[in-house]
Amino acid sequence: ILPQSEKDQIIHEFRESTNNKALKRYECSFCGKLELAADVKMRNIVELDILVLNRAVESLRESSHQPHIEAFKPVSLIDQSTYVLCHLCNLSVSYNKFQTIPLRSYANGLWIGNVPDELVGLTFLEEQCIARARATKCMYKIKLGPDGQLAARGNVCILPQD
Numbered sequence: 670i671l672p673q674s675e676k677d678q679i680i681h682e683f684r685e686s687t688n689n690k691a692l693k694r695y696e697c698s699f700c701g702k703l704e705l706a707a708d709v710k711m712r713n714i715v716e717l718d719i720l721v722l723n724r725a726v727e728s729l730r731e732s733s734h735q736p737h738i739e740a741f742k743p744v745s746l747i748d749q750s751t752y753v754l755c756h757l758c759n760l761s762v763s764y765n766k767f768q769t770i771p772l773r774s775y776a777n778g779l780w781i782g783n784v785p786d787e788l789v790g791l792t793f794l795e796e797q798c799i800a801r802a803r804a805t806k807c808m809y810k811i812k813l814g815p816d817g818q819l820a821a822r823g824n825v826c827i828l829p830q831d
Contacts, residue, residue, distance in 0.1 A: 690706075692705075693705070693706040694706065695709045695745075695747075695753045696742070696745045696753065697709070697745070697753055697754060697755035697757075697758055698741040698742055698745040698746060698752040698753050698754065699722070699740070699741050699742075699752070699754065699755075699758045699771060699774045699775060699776070700755060700757065700758055700771060700773045700774045700775065700779070701742060701745075701775070702755045702757070702758075702773070704755045704756065708755070708756055709753050709754060709755060709756075710753075710754045710756075710759045711747065711751050711752070711753060711754075712751065712752045712754060712762070712765075713750060713751055713752075714746070714750055714751065714752060715750075716765050717752055717762070717765055717766065717767075718765060718766035718767065719740055719741070719766075719767055720766070720767075721766070721767045721768070721769070721770060721776075722740040722741070722767055722770060722774065722776040723740050723776075725740075725770050725776040725777065726738055726739065726740045726775075726776050729776070729778055729780075733778075735780075737780075738775070738780045739775055739780060740774075740775060740776045741775065742775065757771060757772070757773065758771040758774060801829070802827050802828060802829055803827075803828050804825060804826070804827050804828075805825070805826050805828065806823060806824070806825045806826075807823050807824055808821055808822070808823030809821070809822060809823060
């Protein structure tokens with residue numbers, strides 16, 4: 670049986686880790702990933718050079734004949750003056766400019782367009798219910814010997830959903 674002080678401490682820690690501030694997430698301006706507020710990097714529009722992304726988007730627009738592809742999602746800007754970068758997109762930035770195109774960015778061909786108003790507020794479970802396909806995965810780590818190299822094996826299946 671726990672003393673009351675330990676119970677109070679557990680309740681306090683639970684409330685701290687589940688309050689709105691701890692769970693607040695921002696959407697990355699360049700890939701759309703939702704990331705905890707503590708893990709994102711804010712960059713002023715004036716300071717960050719996105720010329721590399723704009724060039725990639727221009728060539729994508731021409732090759733795919735889709736004029737609506739964007740380098741970033743305008744609605745994800747904070748106060749129309751600040752980009753939000755997830756940790757993966759921020760790895761591509763040095764000296765206040767993108768050195769490479771982030772792997773999962775809109776500029777790398779992953780732009781899906783704007784989400785219709787009817788689908789904006791869906792929960793994860795609701796998204797899974799209306800999805801056209803469902804992804805399943807099975808991954809496991811392998812360690813070769815006591816000081817061997819780690820490896821991962823597995824598969825991903827995309828199943829149509831009726």
